Amino acid sequence: MVIIKSDEEIELIRKSNILLGQLHAEVAKHIKPGVKTIELDKLAYDFIVNHGGKPAFLHYRGYPATLCISVNDVVVHGIPGDYVIKEGDIVSIDSGIILGGYYSDSAFTYAVGEVPQQVWTLMKATKESLYRGIEQAKVGNRVGDIGFTVENYVKKFGFSVVRELTGHGVGRHLHEDPAVPNYGIRGYGKRLKNGMTIAIEPMVNMGKHDIYIEKDGWTVRTADGKPSAHYELSIAIRDKEPDILSTFDYIYEAIEQNDYISAP
Ligand code: MF3
Ligand code: CO
Numbered sequence: 001m002v003i004i005k006s007d008e009e010i011e012l013i014r015k016s017n018i019l020l021g022q023l024h025a026e027v028a029k030h031i032k033p034g035v036k037t038i039e040l041d042k043l044a045y046d047f048i049v050n051h052g053g054k055p056a057f058l059h060y061r062g063y064p065a066t067l068c069i070s071v072n073d074v075v076v077h078g079i080p081g082d083y084v085i086k087e088g089d090i091v092s093i094d095s096g097i098i099l100g101g102y103y104s105d106s107a108f109t110y111a112v113g114e115v116p117q118q119v120w121t122l123m124k125a126t127k128e129s130l131y132r133g134i135e136q137a138k139v140g141n142r143v144g145d146i147g148f149t150v151e152n153y154v155k156k157f158g159f160s161v162v163r164e165l166t167g168h169g170v171g172r173h174l175h176e177d178p179a180v181p182n183y184g185i186r187g188y189g190k191r192l193k194n195g196m197t198i199a200i201e202p203m204v205n206m207g208k209h210d211i212y213i214e215k216d217g218w219t220v221r222t223a224d225g226k227p228s229a230h231y232e233l234s235i236a237i238r239d240k241e242p243d244i245l246s247t248f249d250y251i252y253e254a255i256e257q258n259d260y261i262s263a264p
Contacts, residue, residue: 056096147184
């Protein structure tokens with residue numbers, strides 16, 4: 001069942017997402033070669049709690065951390081641990097916060113030091129596909145218009161979208177209806193209505209779309225071992241144009257101040 005939000009609720013979801021944008025920036029300041037992913041998770045936990053929020057992912061269906069940190073061929077749901085970030089990695093960070101009873105959810109992929117041209121193109125195309133998907137997210141369109149647009153864009157580069165995982169409604173729960181796949185058919189799927197809030201999150205593989213889940217029950221990897229990128233924003237559906245509730249603005253400020261990382 002799709003839950004339509006009031007204007008007041010949408011503002012609360014925006015508030016949660018602004019804090020989440022600031023959290024992403026705080027984490028981004030600390031991404032550099034030599035850092036363990038668990039260290040990033042610790043500071044993320046502290047940041048959220050110190051700002052009156054609750055980590056949305058921690059203990060969600062038993063997930064053990066505040067962040068998902070997914071490096072290189074890890075698509076999503078990488079569990080922070082002893083992995084040491086190194087030059088040439090791409091690092092996707094996904095997180096969510098509960099603030100004032102409402103969930104935020106967004107993700108961003110960074111390059112650490114120099115990455116091959118093709119990897120940069122993967123990041124750029126994934127981010128662009130997110131914005132093209134968002135453009136479709138308006139009243140009168142359907143969920144399939146979003147997915148079609150995302151997949152159609154990235155496949156021109158020879159990239160592929162992950163099919164097993166999707167975007168989703170977001171609000172008082174992390175995952176609400178509708179599911180928002182990164183593939184679809186124009187004009188098909190649930191109708192988009194004013195006041196719906198959804199997270200759109202293309203997960204794009206450089207090679208084949210196939211994935212597998214590691215024995216830890218979480219870590220999703222590409223079957224062919226090639227890299228994957230992930231960008232996610234939460235938005236509200238409006239009559240005229242989508243209202244982007246998450247923000248990457250703080251992230252870009254942090255990137256400017258951190259010589260070790262970059263992003264398209
Ligand atoms: N942002 C992801 C999603 O929307 C991650 C949530 S999975 C969790 O599905 F377990 F880590 F919370
Ligand atoms: Co999500």
